[in-house]
Amino acid sequence: MGEEALALQRGTAPAALAAIVQSQSDMHDIPASPSISEPGQQQMKQIPLWMRWRKFWGVLAIITAIVAVSIWNLSESEASLLRKARQSVRYVARTQAGDITRQLRTSFGSLQALDSVIQIDRSGAAFEEFDKLAETLIRTYKGISNLQLAPFGTICCVFPLVDASQDNRGALGHALLLDPARKVQAFEAIQSRQTHVNGPLKLLQGGIGAVARRPIFARHAPQFLPDEWWLGADGVNYTRICSVPELRDDQECSIPGPVESDGSPTYFWGFATMLFRVEDLLSTTELAFLETGVQGGEVSVSGISQFAFELSDPSPHPSMVELGGIWLQSTNTDSLSDAVQVSVALEEFALSWILKVAPLAGWPMVSEDFWRQLLLVLPLTAVMGVLLGLNIILALRRQARALQDLARHLALEKCDSIRRSVRNLDTFLFPMCLVELPEFLQMGQLVRHEVAREAGQLRCFESHEADGVSASSGTVFVSHQWAGFDHPDPEGRQYSSILLALQGLQERGIACGYIWVDYTSIPQVNEFQQQAAVNSLAVYASRCSVLVAVAPTCTHADTGAEVNLQTYGSRGWCRLELLSYKTGSGLRSGDATIYICDDSGLRNGGADESLADQSILHVLGGSFTCCSREHPDNMPCDRHKIRDVLLGIYWRLSCIKRDGDLVLASWAREMLQIADTDTEKYFPSHSMYRTASGAQLQEHFDGYLPLLREMFATDSEQGSDSDRHAFVRGTFFTV
Numbered sequence: 001m002g003e004e005a006l007a008l009q010r011g012t013a014p015a016a017l018a019a020i021v022q023s024q025s026d027m028h029d030i031p032a033s034p035s036i037s038e039p040g041q042q043q044m045k046q047i048p049l050w051m052r053w054r055k056f057w058g059v060l061a062i063i064t065a066i067v068a069v070s071i072w073n074l075s076e077s078e079a080s081l082l083r084k085a086r087q088s089v090r091y092v093a094r095t096q097a098g099d100i101t102r103q104l105r106t107s108f109g110s111l112q113a114l115d116s117v118i119q120i121d122r123s124g125a126a127f128e129e130f131d132k133l134a135e136t137l138i139r140t141y142k143g144i145s146n147l148q149l150a151p152f153g154t155i156c157c158v159f160p161l162v163d164a165s166q167d168n169r170g171a172l173g174h175a176l177l178l179d180p181a182r183k184v185q186a187f188e189a190i191q192s193r194q195t196h197v198n199g200p201l202k203l204l205q206g207g208i209g210a211v212a213r214r215p216i217f218a219r220h221a222p223q224f225l226p227d228e229w230w231l232g233a234d235g236v237n238y239t240r241i242c243s244v245p246e247l248r249d250d251q252e253c254s255i256p257g258p259v260e261s262d263g264s265p266t267y268f269w270g271f272a273t274m275l276f277r278v279e280d281l282l283s284t285t286e287l288a289f290l291e292t293g294v295q296g297g298e299v300s301v302s303g304i305s306q307f308a309f310e311l312s313d314p315s316p317h318p319s320m321v322e323l324g325g326i327w328l329q330s331t332n333t334d335s336l337s338d339a340v341q342v343s344v345a346l347e348e349f350a351l352s353w354i355l356k357v358a359p360l361a362g363w364p365m366v367s368e369d370f371w372r373q374l375l376l377v378l379p380l381t382a383v384m385g386v387l388l389g390l391n392i393i394l395a396l397r398r399q400a401r402a403l404q405d406l407a408r409h410l411a412l413e414k415c416d417s418i419r420r421s422v423r424n425l426d427t428f429l430f431p432m433c434l435v436e437l438p439e440f441l442q443m444g445q446l447v448r449h450e451v452a453r454e455a456g457q458l459r460c461f462e463s464h465e466a467d468g469v470s471a472s473s474g475t476v477f478v479s480h481q482w483a484g485f486d487h488p489d490p491e492g493r494q495y496s497s498i499l500l501a502l503q504g505l506q507e508r509g510i511a512c513g514y515i516w517v518d519y520t521s522i523p524q525v526n527e528f529q530q531q532a533a534v535n536s537l538a539v540y541a542s543r544c545s546v547l548v549a550v551a552p553t554c555t556h557a558d559t560g561a562e563v564n565l566q567t568y569g570s571r572g573w574c575r576l577e578l579l580s581y582k583t584g585s586g587l588r589s590g591d592a593t594i595y596i597c598d599d600s601g602l603r604n605g606g607a608d609e610s611l612a613d614q615s616i617l618h619v620l621g622g623s624f625t626c627c628s629r630e631h632p633d634n635m636p637c638d639r640h641k642i643r644d645v646l647l648g649i650y651w652r653l654s655c656i657k658r659d660g661d662l663v664l665a666s667w668a669r670e671m672l673q674i675a676d677t678d679t680e681k682y683f684p685s686h687s688m689y690r691t692a693s694g695a696q697l698q699e700h701f702d703g704y705l706p707l708l709r710e711m712f713a714t715d716s717e718q719g720s721d722s723d724r725h726a727f728v729r730g731t732f733f734t735v
Contacts, residue, residue, distance in 0.1 A: 081402055082363060085304065086340060088409060092290075092307065093342040093357040095416070099285045100344050100355075102429075107143040107276060108349065109462055111195055111214040114147065114272035122220050127157060134159035143284045145209060145277045151270035152225050153177035153186060165277075166205050175230035176271065177252070178238040190215045190255055190268060197349045200278070200327040201317040208320075208327045209277040212349075217257025221269040224253050261436065278328055287311075291330040291360060306360040308335050311344070313353050335362045347529070411707065418708050421648040425539060429532040431460035432540050433521040434475065434514035437502070446489045446519050458521075459514065466543035474511025476502065477544035478518075479577040481568045484557035485625060488519045493554040497597050501548045504602030505595070510546055518573075527636075534641050538648055541577060542584025546593045549578070549611070553599050565598045569610030572622030576642055579616045583652050613667075614674055618682055619646060620700075631691050639687055640700065646683065647704060650675070654712050679705060 117126050117133065126133065127149070134147040138159075146168060149157040153176045158168040176186040189196035192215075199210025228240040242253035255268035282288045293305040308330045316325030329336075339358035345351065433449065439457045452458050461469055469475060478498055482488040489495050502512050521540075523529040533540075541547070551568035555561070568574050581594065596605035605611050624638045631637060653675075656668035675682045685702035688695050 084406060085359070085364060089304065089307070089357055089359065090340045090342065091413065093340050093355055096285065096287050096290070096309075096357070097342050097344045097355050100281070100287065101346055103143050103281065103284045104346055104349075104351070105462075107141050107274065107281070108195055108197075108212055109464070110137040110141040110144060110147065111212060111272045111274050112462070112465075113137055113141075114149070115214060115216050118216050118269060118272070119218055130157040131159045143276055143281045145275050145280045148273040148275070149270065150174075150176060150273060152228070152268075153270060154228065154230075155273075165279075168205070170204075173230075175228055175238070175240075177225075178228060178230040178240060179232060180238075186213070186271070187252075189213050189271070193217070193258065195349060197351060199317060200313055200320060202319040203275075203277065207277050207279070209275060209280075212274045212276075214272045214274075215257075216269040216272055217266040218269040219260060219264045219266050221257075221267040223267055224248070225255070225268070261438070282328070287328075290357070291332070304359045308333055308339070308358050308360045310336055310339070310356040311353060312356075315352075330360070332360060335359060338363065347526075411703070414704055414707055415711065417644060418647055418651075418704065418711060421644040422651050424535055424644070425648045425652055426463065427536075428463045428466075428539055429536045430523070430529055431462060432466050432516070432536075432543060433458045433460050434469070434516055435459070435520055436514055437512055440502075440515045441499070443495075445492055445495050446487075446517065449520055449523050450525055452520050463539065463543075469514060470543055470545045473513025474546070475514045475516060475544040476505065476512050477516050477541055477547040477577070477581060478550055479547060479574055479581075480517070480550040481563055481571050481574055482519075482625070483554050483563050485629070487557070490557040491554060493552045494550055497550045497552040498548075501550055501595065501597035501602050504597070505546065505548070512546075516540060516544060531641060535644050537576065537642075538580040538584055538645050538652070541580035544581065546595065547578070547581045548602075549574070549594070549596045549605060551596065551598045565596065565610060569615060570623055572619050572624045572638065572642075575616045575619045575622045576645065578611060579619060579649060580645070582613075582616070583649050583656070613671055617671060617674055620684060620687070621681065627690065631689065634691060637687075637689055637698075640698070643700065643704075646701075647708060650683070650705070650708060651712060654709075658716060 138144045155174045176182045195214040197212045224242045241247040257266035290307040311328040313325040335358040339356035344353040484490045522533040551565040553564045594605045653668045683701040687700045689698045
């Protein structure tokens with residue numbers, strides 16, 4: 001370098017100067033300067049040296065790419081968190097909607113209880129003890145403001161008659177069948193022979209509520225209604241004359257009801273009425289606590305603990321039109337313009353409401369200063385290397401925290417699923433639909449649920465009624481393999497074998513008053529109702545007095561394959577029905593109550609290999625039609641439909657092991673040991689969902705069993721001895 005500098009000072013020859021410049025450009029990876037050796041050649045405009053440095057452009061490109069990727073990742077992370085927040089809030093809304101529908105069904109069950117009391121009361125004791133009876137029902141079913149009895153349509157009993165929040169003395173003596181404002185609705189309820197719900201509406205005594213009225217038909221009711229006089233609020237005296245044949249209106253004086261099973265006629269006895277105010281209904285749910293964020297249960301999701309909500313009726317009562325059908329909402333409703341919306345529906349009572357839920361403070365969004373901060377950061381390229389690394393670390397840390405929150409939220413969702421599964425062990429999510437033996441014999445074939453319902457061939461029972469029906473009349477649980485994709489018994493072979501099994505059971509002295517069979521007892525069209533019935537399968541089985549596995553040899557209508565006892569034992573649904581029965585009811589009796597009816601007739605199935613415990617425990621190892629057909633039209637997989645049922649069965653086995661006698665506890669211990677020895681076989685963490693276009697891995701029991709075992713251990717430590725009747729019908733679980 002010394003010689004080169006000396007040469008420049010002395011006026012080195014142009015060729016030498018060009019050589020020096022070339023050597024410098026080689027060192028810095030820049031192109032050589034144009035020749036300056038020729039005198040008079042115009043000098044080209046020189047580009048700044050830093051712009052001719054290739055490494056500069058490379059570093060600049062890398063920094064720009066990293067900045068761009070970071071900006072995109074920031075925006076996408078915010079959008080992803082927003083999507084997850086909406087999913088979490090939708091889960092909260094669906095949970096609250098489920099609590100409301102479950103409580104309404106429970107509260108409406110009080111009317112059926114009153115109906116049952118009237119049916120057996122011939123001495124009038126129901127009137128004398130009505131206050132005690134109503135108080136017990138209100139305390140048991142909850143969500144009820146008052147109960148009323150109206151024999152022949154005239155209100156005579158109300159409880160509570162007067163309290164701090166209501167005064168019902170004005171309702172006594174009110175003739176519903178004579179009042180022009182109530183007459184049409186009252187006769188509509190009588191003609192429907194079902195519970196009729198009117199509301200939500202503005203109540204005369206103040207507030208908002210609804211009225212459920214159930215017509216009662218009894219064999220001891222008189223054929224003709226008594227004469228009645230009623231003075232209306234308009235001063236008009238309304239009358240009904242039924243004692244004089246020439247003056248009575250037969251349509252209003254004699255109202256026949258359904259014929260009893262023994263052929264006895266029934267006539268209109270009167271109404272059982274339930275009224276609930278919004279406040280009494282909400283006292284049984286956590287909906288009112290969403291806005292304050294203070295409640296007994298865990299409702300916080302994705303960092304959101306306070307919610308705005310609105311409950312409305314899309315087809316409101318005339319008294320609610322001016323309120324837009326809104327009958328309940330939070331104090332602050334500003335954020336409901338972008339709310340999550342779910343349906344609160346009870347189809348059996350023709351109720352359909354809309355629940356809207358949104359974060360009280362609005363959805364999380366990108367900061368308003370986001371772009372301003374970005375414009376300030378861009379010119380600071382000199383320090384971008386350091387700041388960019390720090391920004392990436394902070395972004396990754398925030399994303400890791402968000403993922404931890406998501407994982408925590410998913411764990412809470414799994415805990416909620418386990419709690420629901422355990423609660424559902426003793427609760428019907430859909431009524432237990434049975435067919436009386438004479439009706440079943442007259443069908444001539446297996447009839448779809450919807451057809452049997454329209455024909456009036458189904459008898460629907462709630463969980464508190466099913467035990468009595470099974471004990472008094474006997475309930476047969478029919479388990480069988482379908483012989484067709486769309487119909488279980490195209491050739492009638494299954495139906496004939498069921499008749500043969502019923503005859504054999506009766507010859508053995510086993511009561512067969514009611515029949516449960518899946519095609520007739522489970523909805524086939526409404527997927528929501530179908531899933532609710534499937535989730536109650538274990539409860540249905542536990543309410544039956546005997547199970548018959550019907551497996552005649554026949555040919556599958558769609559595949560042409562032979563259907564027999566061996567293929568029956570390989571079916572996943574059949575294994576689930578057997579497992580549900582054995583864990584719920586089959587082991588509670590000293591007699592062998594599981595039978596097989598195949599080509600050789602009816603026989604005791606206790607020692608049959610197809611009913612072995614290890615086989616029926618492997619439910620998910622059985623075959624399912626949806627999987628063999630590769631789930632056409634992306635239909636839901638049956639393996640996922642029964643996940644909650646299997647979780648409930650695992651809990652029930654754990655309870656039997658803990659609380660059962662020596663024989664039952666030993667059996668449950670062996671079943672759990674089989675499952676825990678190869679958990680991935682019996683309760684796989686993931687399963688393949690295959691379609692004609694490909695296959696994808698879906699979560700199944702991943703992380704559920706460890707949580708379930710932990711929750712059960714906590715339950716065992718906290719629960720008292722009096723709480724531990726886990727496998728006995730009609731008890732509660734401390735979850």
